[in-house]
Amino acid sequence: MILTGAAFGLQSTVWITDGVLRALNRLAAPQTQLEQLQAFAVRCVASAEALADHPLDGVEPLSAGDLHHLQAASDQTLVF
Numbered sequence: 001m002i003l004t005g006a007a008f009g010l011q012s013t014v015w016i017t018d019g020v021l022r023a024l025n026r027l028a029a030p031q032t033q034l035e036q037l038q039a040f041a042v043r044c045v046a047s048a049e050a051l052a053d054h055p056l057d058g059v060e061p062l063s064a065g066d067l068h069h070l071q072a073a074s075d076q077t078l079v080f
Contacts, residue, residue: 013043013074015067016059018050025054034058045070 024030037044038058048061
């Protein structure tokens with residue numbers, strides 16, 4: 001949480017990449033992996049195409065253009 005800034009009340013968005021969506025969907029309970037982020041009001045987004053193949057509640061689908069805009073407009077980007 002500290003790395004997202006959410007612990008300090010900063011608006012935070014986590015872009016869940018296609019590979020991470022595939023990995024989460026292989027878990028027995030993928031939704032439980034996102035509960036801590038959602039509890040801190042972290043906005044979770046992913047490619048609309050990837051979510052169509054690997055749906056996950058609480059993850060907002062964005063178009064490729066919207067994801068590009070999000071990346072361009074971000075004040076800080078952290079890659080894990």
